Amino acid sequence: MREKELEKIKEYKYGFSTDIEDVKAPKGLNKKVIQFISKIKNEPKWMLDWRLKAYDRLQKLTEPDWQKPKYPKINYQDLYYYSAPKSMKDKPKNLEDLDPKLLETYKKLGIPLQEQKKLNNIAVDAVFDSVSVATTFKEKLTEKGIIFCPISEAIQKHPDLVKKYLGSVIPLTDHYFATLNSAVFTDGSFVYIPKNVRCPMELSTYFRINASETGQFERTLIIADEGSYVSYLEGCTAPMRDENQLHAANVELIALDNAEIKYSTVQNWYPGDKDGKGGIYNFVTKRGACRGKNSKISWTQVETGSAITWKYPSCILQGDNSVGEFYSIAITNNYQKADTGTKMIHLGKNTKSKIISKGISAGFADNTYRGLVDINRKAENARNYTQCDSLLMGSKCGAHTIPYIKNKNSSSNIEHEATTSKISEEQLFYCNQRGLNQEEAVSLIVNGFCKDVLQQLPMEFAVEAQKLVGISLEGSVG
Amino acid sequence: MLKINNLSAKIENKQILNGLNLNVKAGEIHAIMGPNGSGKSTLANILSGKKGYEISGSITYQDKDLFKLEIEERAHNGLFLAFQYPLEIPGVNTSNFLKTSLNAIRKSNGKKELDALEFLKIIKLKAAELKIDEKILNRQLNVGFSGGEKKKNEILQMSLYEPNMVILDETDSGLDIDALKIVANGVNSLRDKKRSFLIITHYQRLLDYIKPDFVHVLMQGKIAKTGCSDLALELEKAGYEKI
Ligand SMILES: Nc1ncnc2c1ncn2[C@@H]1O[C@H](COP(=O)(O)OP(=O)(O)O)[C@@H](O)[C@H]1O
Ligand SMILES: [Mg+2]
Numbered sequence: 001m002r003e004k005e006l007e008k009i010k011e012y013k014y015g016f017s018t019d020i021e022d023v024k025a026p027k028g029l030n031k032k033v034i035q036f037i038s039k040i041k042n043e044p045k046w047m048l049d050w051r052l053k054a055y056d057r058l059q060k061l062t063e064p065d066w067q068k069p070k071y072p073k074i075n076y077q078d079l080y081y082y083s084a085p086k087s088m089k090d091k092p093k094n095l096e097d098l099d100p101k102l103l104e105t106y107k108k109l110g111i112p113l114q115e116q117k118k119l120n121n122i123a124v125d126a127v128f129d130s131v132s133v134a135t136t137f138k139e140k141l142t143e144k145g146i147i148f149c150p151i152s153e154a155i156q157k158h159p160d161l162v163k164k165y166l167g168s169v170i171p172l173t174d175h176y177f178a179t180l181n182s183a184v185f186t187d188g189s190f191v192y193i194p195k196n197v198r199c200p201m202e203l204s205t206y207f208r209i210n211a212s213e214t215g216q217f218e219r220t221l222i223i224a225d226e227g228s229y230v231s232y233l234e235g236c237t238a239p240m241r242d243e244n245q246l247h248a249a250n251v252e253l254i255a256l257d258n259a260e261i262k263y264s265t266v267q268n269w270y271p272g273d274k275d276g277k278g279g280i281y282n283f284v285t286k287r288g289a290c291r292g293k294n295s296k297i298s299w300t301q302v303e304t305g306s307a308i309t310w311k312y313p314s315c316i317l318q319g320d321n322s323v324g325e326f327y328s329i330a331i332t333n334n335y336q337k338a339d340t341g342t343k344m345i346h347l348g349k350n351t352k353s354k355i356i357s358k359g360i361s362a363g364f365a366d367n368t369y370r371g372l373v374d375i376n377r378k379a380e381n382a383r384n385y386t387q388c389d390s391l392l393m394g395s396k397c398g399a400h401t402i403p404y405i406k407n408k409n410s411s412s413n414i415e416h417e418a419t420t421s422k423i424s425e426e427q428l429f430y431c432n433q434r435g436l437n438q439e440e441a442v443s444l445i446v447n448g449f450c451k452d453v454l455q456q457l458p459m460e461f462a463v464e465a466q467k468l469v470g471i472s473l474e475g476s477v478g
Numbered sequence: 479m480l481k482i483n484n485l486s487a488k489i490e491n492k493q494i495l496n497g498l499n500l501n502v503k504a505g506e507i508h509a510i511m512g513p514n515g516s517g518k519s520t521l522a523n524i525l526s527g528k529k530g531y532e533i534s535g536s537i538t539y540q541d542k543d544l545f546k547l548e549i550e551e552r553a554h555n556g557l558f559l560a561f562q563y564p565l566e567i568p569g570v571n572t573s574n575f576l577k578t579s580l581n582a583i584r585k586s587n588g589k590k591e592l593d594a595l596e597f598l599k600i601i602k603l604k605a606a607e608l609k610i611d612e613k614i615l616n617r618q619l620n621v622g623f624s625g626g627e628k629k630k631n632e633i634l635q636m637s638l639y640e641p642n643m644v645i646l647d648e649t650d651s652g653l654d655i656d657a658l659k660i661v662a663n664g665v666n667s668l669r670d671k672k673r674s675f676l677i678i679t680h681y682q683r684l685l686d687y688i689k690p691d692f693v694h695v696l697m698q699g700k701i702a703k704t705g706c707s708d709l710a711l712e713l714e715k716a717g718y719e720k721i
Binding site for chain 2: 356424425426427431432433434435436437440443444445448449450451452473
């Protein structure tokens, strides 16, 4: 292997690609391609109609351009919208029939799918490009009436639930990327937790982009019925490529009365190389509706990858006494850019929201927190607490905090705190003197800075995330 | 142990050290006194490897060229500096910091890293021996610590890492008598034939508890005078002008 490549692999250890024969839709975005996707997935007519409606709507929309990170124009006709391993065509019935190359890929990513090696107490749905290739622990979950399956399977097996909730939080017509996703989404996870069931294990989806020139458009839908609880985690990686690849997912969460959803993301898409070449455009729409009273939705995100991260996981607090939380770590190094934050829409009485954002910038990177706290006229006694901290490493990076507040109810209470700090030479000297090298020192200081957010992650992932935080900043000092 | 030869140092074109010589043998305790701004902390910083100085001269430490070692490598080789102003690191738990550091040092010396339980046992013992309240272990590193707590934390780390060459930079400044005794006790309990100390202080009173082998006066960038512990008493009475 050439030295340069070796060096690259050290930087981003998930950067390999799997050489696998695939089935692709023809290049381009048009009704034929949408029909192709719908057909290959054996979708009912209502689903195809829904997609086509989104496509028609898309013709009238333009891409938003108010975000801070600008990007070169994307040629939507020059992308593949569907790519799946050929071996997935005649759906393997169980893991033993799965292409060994796929098993190997996930093993390399640290996600063993085989029965005997499964992660302890974590059910995994593995999505490879445009299809879900495996879901573990299915039987154990079924016992409790929990549905955890690829969304393409849910469309066929649970059409009533899908019809009722799909697009109910992110409407077809929402905005360019959300509508694009509605037209061409390929796979993703579907979760339904029945009334009064506490999901006995972490549910998790692992997204992997493999094919080149292919966009990934997954769709996740999670419904927590009355009195239920679920903790869900998504992880993502992609090979290193010189091209920029588009990832435009939609995630919808619905929490009914007294239900709670905890949604965690560890996003580690390929960030591009040191000079900013390549990397994923991570343009994602995530929104949760606290539809029932006393319901709760909590977003935790650790965003370390992608060339551009542009997302605002939000909560619509409809139910009285409902709670929305957003905990975020966004790390940008080299030429990475992030414009991320949340929207907390307070509609019900006594609704509460909490926003903790930690932005870390190094190299030439640019990191923006953008958030909206919107208190509706009828939202009596709404409360929000926002804390935005930025940490800068070096003098060539940027950090920005843009908190919007719309307050239409005088009984509300909104608190906002913001800090910007730098890792000082003196702090590093102190750590070095105690035997820590530069990278260990930075990792320790940054993990300290992020602690309030890392604590929110499920235990199994907190350790991984801590390491990732350190790795993402490697080479950023000294 | 430590041999400083004709050391000169400038920062921002300001000459701070100017031909300093010092020889510390294994097992010795040297005290360095000197007026404010005479370069005592500068000396301590240079020994620990802090960057930003224009340096000439040479330093050998354990028969190695000290300038060839990175800051953390000096620490791995048993050089420890108790900071005059210990740094605050928000969010970093003190106990975790101490454990991470100890393990970094152990690892570099080919020793097994300690797990959380093993570490806890050791640190609790050390804290008890030194009569340091172990509550500081659960707080963020030095954040909101009183001056005394910060200094005690430095002493606790000194005794944890069991270094070969200890430099204390005004660890006694601003301490009440009880805290001072904790510092002295920490030093005395580590004192042995193989370990050396360089104790930078302003006051004679610490030397009531720690008997140094030599007392040096640092002035005009070099050692202006060397004596035994009586010199400290003299200085306390007559000040630095007479030297
Ligand atoms: N980073 C710096 N830039 C400029 N001058 C400095 C710097 N650090 C120390 N000095 C100066 O060097 C001199 C010696 O400082 P220091 O070693 O801290 O003295 P001491 O510890 O003996 O009180 C002082 O005059 C101080 O102002
Ligand atoms: Mg000083």
